[in-house]
Amino acid sequence: MTTRISETKVRRERLSRERILRAALRYIDEHGVEKLSMHKLGAALGVEAMSLYNHVANKGDVLDGVVGVLWEEIEAEAEPGADWRENYRRFARAIRDVLGRHPRAVPLVPFRPVMSNASLRAVKAQIEKGVESGVDAEEAYALLRTITSYALGHAAIYTNWELACASCAPSVSDLLRDDTPDDLAEIAHVFCGQSDPDAEFELGLGLMLRRVSTPVS
Amino acid sequence: MTTRISETKVRRERLSRERILRAALRYIDEHGVEKLSMHKLGAALGVEAMSLYNHVANKGDVLDGVVGVLWEEIEAEAEPGADWRENYRRFARAIRDVLGRHPRAVPLVPFRPVMSNASLRAVKAQIEKGVESGVDAEEAYALLRTITSYALGHAAIYTNWELACASCAPSVSDLLRDDTPDDLAEIAHVFCGQSDPDAEFELGLGLMLRRVSTPVS
DNA sequence: CTTGACAACTTACACCATAAGGCTTAGCGT
């Protein structure tokens, strides 16, 4: 009985929301979102599932928290410099790079609108730099939203794609249904297989940032 | 005993993959992806859960199938016309509109790379029109991928946003954490609340399609 | 009428989120 006391005291380090979220992200990175359960998360922390509920409202809260952590990572990677255009680019790249580092967590991000302080701080900084440089405020917001959509969409599709290739599908053909006609299969290879995601990401970014103030279309 | 036979015969109409997928999409539209279970899906079809497995490999297969149905809807909405630039625009709008009509199914689309015949047919048609009009083939592919990323990202963020507003969050403030400082809250309102998603979608599209052949950045 | 195939049903199991309640321990005032 008393032996058990000292044993626990030595082994266990204090649980906290912070620690839980980090463990959750680590678990998702390794095993994927769909494999995460409160039991496993508890186990990863050397603790019973229900103990987590002392620091976290429920599983959804954990997931939201993970998204928050990711936004913090993005913010840290995108501190703005002098040129606003370059800043926007850096912001988009930060999104892409961070999500690229946590590919299995990507599905959470676009669908859990956590307006974390981190993400808002990042946005604020970007906008201010833009306006400071003479960009119309409304346009600055619109452009930033557009770029964010693009960066998230790109990250979603490509990280997911790479995951699929790495894990289960060694070639494009394996992603096609059995009844795919040849001409469409060929298209699939060209459309999905050939290009360099990094270069292409920069392409879209360049297109959007090239010249903002000219009339559109 | 014999009464029960005729009863079943009358009542039950044949199950099929097709019917299952449609029911799944309908259920998702009404209750969201996370609420869908094989039991409920079976119930919606007047059938036991396990019967579905005669037509469908597993739940993942159902979800993939739903994405396929969505791509078919997109294809039907984006048949190409004469001007390739306009076609690309139409393709992007089709993605956005269809996903806008099935907001709760959106989370499935970017993360289930179903290369359905429908989506490939659409891509093929777009590309051919572009090349026919003198666009470099490689550039045509890259641009189409870029636009697709953008359309999916935009749809993901905004449909999700509107869902959140309609269901649980009457104002932007409700999406913020309690500890959000005032200046950041203000940014959140401007960044998230003010703009017209349609107009903004067109803005991004216009930026990307304006002039393709000039060197980038 | 028999046989077979196959669709749908039933049963069974391991796992899930989480509500309710019990135990252990740390930190305090005395």
Next chain:
DNA sequence: ACGCTAAGCCTTATGGTGTAAGTTGTCAAG
């Protein structure tokens, strides 16, 4: 040194989940 309190952790219990395995009912071809 003592017990009090509150918080952190654990145990137990409930109803829902995906799906494997085995059973029953139905119809068509022989």
